[in-house]
Each structure stands twice: as C-alpha cells, then as structure tokens.
Amino acid sequence: MSETHAAIAALLVGTLTIRLAGATLGQRLPTEGGWARALNALPGCLILSLVIVMLLNGGPREWFAAALALATAAVTKSLPATMAVGVAAVALLRHFV
C-alpha cells in the first residue's frame, strides 16, 4: 500500500466518522462556552496557518501575488476570481520580474 493509498483510506474513514459523529452525537456537544468557541475558531485558524506556511515557502513574487489575491477576495468575494488573479499575477511576476 503506497503512502497515497494509506492517506486516502484513512481520510475516507476519518472524515465519514467525523460527519457521522456530529450528526448522531451532536446534541452532547456544548453549544456555548470555551469548547464551542475553540471549535468555531478552528477552521479559520487552520486555513490561515496553511496560507502562512505556503507563503513562507515562497518568495517576494509569491507574497506580492498573495497581496493581489487578498485584495481581489476582499472586493469580489469570489473564489474563481481570486484564483484567476493569483495565478495570473504569479505567472507574470515569475516570467518578467
């Protein structure tokens, strides 16, 4: 079994377990208090951490393209538009700068 197959299998079982856990045991999770606040904040914090790690692996061209992408996201709130601007910006910067 390759690394990729192991990851797919574990993600499949784990993700379905997570979804089922919420659907069946949801009523036992506190809907207020510290645990609820922490779990609510988790998605944003994780994705922010991921973006920072990706940018730490890049350089000034990627940072500039990321700033343009963020501006596009703020103005358009559109995922496709943000992706298009980010990709185009980084391609042009790598080619010409």
Add this chain to the structure above:
Amino acid sequence: MEMNRPARKEALQGARDVTPLAIGVAVYGMAFGLLAAQAGMSSLEVGFMSAFVFAGSSQIVAVERIMAGAGALAAIVAGLALNLRLVLVTASIRDVYANRPFWQLLAGAHLTTDENWALMLARRARRGTGGYAYLVGAGLVLMAVWTASTVLGVVFASALPEPRALGMDFAFVAAFIAIVRALWRGKADLGPWLTSAAVVVAAVASGLVDSSWGIILGGLAGASFAGVSRHV
C-alpha cells in the same frame, strides 16, 4: 432513492440553488486534479478520493503534504484536523438526520459540505423550508461536479507542459486566501488569528517543526486562544 413527490421537488430545488456554488467547486476541483497529477496520482485514484472523502480542502492539504515529503501520517493528521469543523456542521443540523434509517443517515452525513449546509440554512431562514431532501439534492450535484472536475484536472494536467511556469501551483494559495477571507467574522477573530500566525511563523521559520505540524500547532493555538478568551 425512493422519494415522494414533495421530497423530489425539494431535492431538485436544492440541485438548482447550488449551481453557482458548483461552478466555484469546479474551478477548485480542476486545481486539485492538477495538484494530484503533480503528486503522481492517477485519475482513478483522484476520482475515488473525491467521491469517498468528499472534503476539498482536506484533500488538497493531504496531497500537498505528501508531495512535500511529510509522510502519510502528517498528511492524514493535517487533513482530518481540517475536517474537525464538520462535527459542528452536521451537529448544527442534527434534526435533518433524526429518525432516518441508517443508510439515509450515512448518505446524508457524507453529502454534507460547507456549501450545501450554508445553502440549506439560508433557505430555511428565508422560506422556512429545506431539509434532508434539499441538502441531499444539492450535495449530489456538488459531489458529481467535484468528482468530475478533479478527474478533468488530472487529464488536463497531462496536457500541460509546465504547471509552475503557468503559475498553477499558486492556485491553492489563492484559493485558501479567498476561503480565509470568507471565514473572517470580524474583530472577534483578531486574537485567535494573530495567535495562529505568530505560532506558525515562530515554529516553522525557526525550523523547530516541519510545515505540517506547524499548521496543526498554529490551528490549535488560535482555537485555544478563542476557547480561553472570554471576549470572543
């Protein structure tokens, strides 16, 4: 799936309403297919993963981690940590799955994503309708579009000579920037997000941990801040 007439109508309504979101999912899916192809995955592996894991950002994170040479365990932990929020997503609509046979609970839970969940909540808020059939109808469209677009991404990628030169490796950074912008809920997020950022930069830039664990540490640090702070 056996359905009575009102349920079928509701499912079709969900399928129609989800179309604009599905277009965004298709772009995201092509980008994931491209990444997976760079990681050496076949279209069959990608199609299987998309249909049966069916959680876009965790698929991208896991494949990205494997490509970075972090190992299967780090890929799984990062992917599953990203999916932990789905406990709250499905828990928040637990009435939808109540009193259903197990296969319907299984199918409904598996087909629940951020997109059709939010869509269903919006429909409920506006019209007071929208339940299991609406969620599943929208979810089936999302799954079909996600699976097809990720496979197309793999096929399309093999026709591209140099993805990096076209800037396509940056598609995920840009996608996550758009998502993180959408997840920003205002000043209450400032403390947790600054905590995450500081921990990630300190942990990864100092070379103390590898990127995958940096992501997890950053996520947990920010969430813990939110948990212990009384003002967020």
